[in-house]
Amino acid sequence: MRGSYLFALGLSGVLLTASGSAGRTVALRPAVHQPVAARTDTTYQYRVVSRAFLGYERQHIVAWGDSIISDSFEFTTLDPEKERFSFSMVSDLHERSDELVTIIGSDTWREIDLVIYNGDMIDDFMRPDQIFTGFLDASVDGFATETPFIFARGNHETRGRFARSISDYIPLQDGRAYYSFDHGPVHFIVLDSGEDKEDGHRYYNGLVDFTRYLEEQAEWLAGDLRSESALKARFRIIISHIPPRGADRYWAQNVREHFERPANDAGVDLWLSGHTHSLIKIDPTEGENDYHLLIGPTHTITRVDVSPDELHVTVIGTDGERLEAFTIRR
Numbered sequence: 058m059r060g061s062y063l064f065a066l067g068l069s070g071v072l073l074t075a076s077g078s079a080g081r082t083v084a085l086r087p088a089v090h091q092p093v094a095a096r097t098d099t100t101y102q103y104r105v106v107s108r109a110f111l112g113y114e115r116q117h118i119v120a121w122g123d124s125i126i127s128d129s130f131e132f133t134t135l136d137p138e139k140e141r142f143s144f145s146m147v148s149d150l151h152e153r154s155d156e157l158v159t160i161i162g163s164d165t166w167r168e169i170d171l172v173i174y175n176g177d178m179i180d181d182f183m184r185p186d187q188i189f190t191g192f193l194d195a196s197v198d199g200f201a202t203e204t205p206f207i208f209a210r211g212n213h214e215t216r217g218r219f220a221r222s223i224s225d226y227i228p229l230q231d232g233r234a235y236y237s238f239d240h241g242p243v244h245f246i247v248l249d250s251g252e253d254k255e256d257g258h259r260y261y262n263g264l265v266d267f268t269r270y271l272e273e274q275a276e277w278l279a280g281d282l283r284s285e286s287a288l289k290a291r292f293r294i295i296i297s298h299i300p301p302r303g304a305d306r307y308w309a310q311n312v313r314e315h316f317e318r319p320a321n322d323a324g325v326d327l328w329l330s331g332h333t334h335s336l337i338k339i340d341p342t343e344g345e346n347d348y349h350l351l352i353g354p355t356h357t358i359t360r361v362d363v364s365p366d367e368l369h370v371t372v373i374g375t376d377g378e379r380l381e382a383f384t385i386r387r
Contacts, residue, residue, distance in 0.1 A: 060197035061105045063132055063205035064228050098136035104129045130202040135170075137286070139241040143168060146359040148175035148211070148298065148331025152191035156356065156375060161199035165358045165373050170240065172196075172204065175331045175353065176211025176250075176298025182219040188226045207245070210234045211298035211331070212253045212308075216260065235274050237281050241363050242291035246281060246325075248316060249274065250299035253308035253332070275315040282323035291387055292368055293325045294361075300330035300352050302345075303337045321347040326385050327368055329359065336372060336380055349385055 109122030145166055150157055160166065179191035196206065208227045214220060223234075230236035234249040251267035254260060287293060301313035301320075320328065325348040337352040351370060353359045357380060362369040365387075372381040 060194070060202065061103075061127060061130070062193060062197050062201035063203070064207070097134050098139065100131055100133045102129055102131045132203050132205065135205075135238065135240040137239040137241065139170075141362075141364050142170040142241045143360060143362045144171045144173060145169050146173040146175055146296075146329055146353060146361070147178075147357075148353050149177045149334055149355045150174075150179075150192055151177060151213070151355075152179050152187070154190060154192060154195045157192055157195045158199065159375055160358050161195065163358065163373075163375070163377070165360050165371075166200070169204065169360075172200065172206040173296055173329070174206055174208045175296055175329060176209050177213045177331060178208075178211070180213050180217075182214060182217035182223065185219055187219070188223075193226070207238075207247060207296070209247050209296050209298050210249045212251070215252055215265075233277075235277065237284075237287070239286050239290065242365055243363055244287045244290035244293045246278065246287075246293070246295045248278065248295060248297040250297040250308075250312050250330075250332075253299060253306075255307060271311065271315040275319065278316055279319040279322075282319055282325075287323065291365060292327070292363070292385075293323060294368075295320060295325055295328045295348070297328070297330055299332045300337070300350060301328065302339055302350055303330075303333055303352050308332070317346065327351070327361075327370070329353065329361075338381055338383070349383070351381075354380075 105127040106124060108124040111120040111122050114120045147157070147160060174192070179187050182188065193201075210223070214223060224232075235247055237244060237246045239245070249270075251271055252258075252261070252265065256265050256268055257263075281287060282293070295316070297312060297316070299308050299312050301317050302309055328348050328350045330350065330352045333352050334355045335352070336354040336357070337350070339346065339350040341347050341349060351359065351372070353372060356375045358373050358375070360371045360373065362371075367387065368385040370381075370383055370385070371379060373379055
């Protein structure tokens, strides 16, 4: 059994996901996503039991292998009434799992309620175990049995033989890779920014229609930002792998044209992205973006400390050097 991991999704806060080997082979079976916990701010204990199915000995008679029972773990569900909390963001890991182990062991990772994986955690998804060796195994060993993470799909996770099976590994909400949830005074919106090239590019072989997908998503975003939970939140944070600004390129323009207007109309406070592999901070600019944009570079952790009146954002290199810090106040 590869291990269990918690995924933050929806008001109750988590889905418990477990995945393991199929019988005695090395092939992976699809992960099992089990929704747990219907109450906010509640601590639960759990363990995972897996029993190997070896096949049929004869009609109606099944052969079972050994059972594997995990250690006991506990987690606490998300709480919209919580006043203070912290979270960390990592993007563009590209399967450098050793680096993730270092990040998880750093002081920046301590006392956080959730983790954001903001896309391109793996390269093109070509092997069934790639998402495990790329970052999930390190996450399970380091924190994910008891601290949930959220996942925003990057452009590399949309490519490859197993890209369309990503929901076997990372749960989706109503079949969508975009969703929102609330914790403390923050309404989080996780967007799927799609690809960084036009639909007709040779990489996609005529198999994608991200233009229509982003149009549908933009309608959903506008509606979500008008929801009661978004309106009553002290802060609104958008998470997308591809940023809406930061370069004069197709990918930024595409995200900006679809998502920036509803973000500006709703008073989004902070937009967190990756993709560029470089640190870019863009302050609100009249007539353009009304929000703060932070693009996290590779080899860094972004930590956000939340209180009722401010968001304090810090970008720290894996070597411990503080690269950027700023505060958004209400």
